[in-house]
Amino acid sequence: MRSIILWAIVSYLIGSFPTGYVVTKLFHKDSSGKRDGLDIRTIGSGAIGATNVGRAMGAGWSWFTAIVDMLKGAFALLLAAHIAEPEEQIIIAAVSALAVVIGHNYPVWLKFKGGKGVATTYGTLFFIWPYNSFAVVLLCGAVWYAVRWLTRYVSLASMLSLAAMPVCFAMLHAPKEFIILAAILAALCVFRHRTNIARMIKGTENKYTPKSKR
Secondary structure, eight states, X not given: XXXXXXXXXXXXXXXXXXXXXXXXXXXXXXXXXOBOOOOGGGSTTSOOSHHHHHXXXXXXXXXXXXXXXXXXXXXXXXXXXXHSOGGGHHHHHHHHHHXXXXXXXXXXXXXXXXXXXXXXXXXXXXXXXXTHHHHHHHHXXXXXXXXXXXXXXXXXXXXXXXXXXXXXXXXXXXXXXHHHHHHHHHHHHHHHTHHHXXXXXXXXXXXXXXXXXX
């Protein structure tokens, strides 16, 4: 139990690194080309994730933020896989994956106001069950891209792609801990997008159009 709690804390701290916040603080430029230390939480959706960074700084920085957020999840999982005792690896992997996403969504450094956890969820689940999880995440990534391309709603693409993950894991007969984990992360994604859902119902949800350059 102590090792599980320890891994949960370590993974939470890894996940709580606020990539989008740091990126805009360090690299965002105003209309005159000077760095202005923009707080990403003051624009767009107020989230610190890749989608909001894209609104402020363009697609390139959006992808950079997404990749770093994915790597946070990957790092936590790979660390756990190499250090945890063999008999505890499945449960520790599941706990670490959940904790790293919670860390991203509720980072202690930003008064527990973070992102929506989509990229970090992808990073954790990609490495949760090699090599089967590689196929699951790539397939769900294709779902994300297709939904975004068809609707231009990143929020809808994120929710539908993560909702497909527990189904895919179950179809491949993954350990029950991983199926439950994927279901919890999908539910957390929906919860974090509750304001987006309300706007979609009202027809006021913004469609994603990142700045081409910054």
